[in-house]
Amino acid sequence: MKLFVNDTPVNFSSVHQPSSVQYDYVVNALAASMAETKLKGDVLVNYANHAYIKTALEYFSKKKVKNLDSITFAVADLEETxxxxxxxxxxxxxxxxxxxKGDKVLLIHRLGKWDLPKGKLEKKESPVEGAVREVEEECGVQVTALDEICQTWHTYSRNKKKYLKRTYWFAMDCLDDSQMKPQIEEDIKEVRWMDTPAVHQALYESYFSIRYVFRQYYRKLERHSL
Incomplete structure (x- = not known):
């Protein structure tokens, strides 16, 4: 589960599985409260219980922590958590x-950020059907879906209700872009083809979640699995 809370990457792992990841700070949740945890760089919280995690998620949903790159909760019961x-x-x-399309990929500019086209699935719609429909509606292009890249989860609130959005991401080939235009009613200002250097530059003005999707995409390309 790759979770993003207020665009902060939140990971879960098992305390029983040693990690090769290097962290800037390692905290024992049994000895320090959430308020005492230094939130900077990549943080690992060992032995985090459910109450600790719930408090942390509520905190992150209300406040964007500027210097926090990611937080990982190592728990005793991963699946249950x-x-x-x-x-x-x-x-x-x-x-x-x-x-x-060739050596370029399609990005959209929405709400001041470079983003990828996406949207909610309709009733009885499969993830790939919904992904194709949303891309075609938001960008005015015709596409065919290839393999799944990854899935992301992110939280948001609306009308005092808490939601968790599970997004299925697919690689796609462009069939026709002769009618390409941004879907203005979805706050999209621009649709642009970008080569790899331009994508890397655009990702500085994007979201952690979109950077993650691109990392997974490029990794699969390198392994020739897309």
Missing amino acids: VELVKGQFKIVKAGGGIVR
Whole structure:
């Protein structure tokens, strides 16, 4: 489960599985409260219980922590913890994609950030069907879906209700971009083809979640699995 809370990457791991990841700060949740945890760089919280995690998620949802790159909660019961986290929210499913044409991919500019086209699935719609529909509606292009890249989860609130959006991301090929234009009613200001250097530059003005999707995309390209 790759979770983003207020665009902060939140990870879950097992205390029983040693990690090769290097962290800037390691905290023992049994000895320090959430308020005492130094939130800077990549943080690992060992032995985090459910109450600790719930407090942390509520904190992150209300405040963007400027210098925090990611936080990982190492727990004794990984599967149970993930299910309890999901249980705090109403789950919404969405689909989106990275569309390619030759050596370029398609990005949209929305709400001051470079982003990828995506949106909620309709009733009885499969993730790939919804992803294709959303991409075509938001960008005015025709596409065909290839393999799934990854899935992301992110939280948001609306009308005092808490939601957890599960987004399925697919690689796509462009079939026709002769009618390409941004869907203005979805606050999209621009749709642009970008080569790899331009994408890397645009990601400085994007979200952690979108950077993660692109990392997974490029890794799969390197392994020739897309």
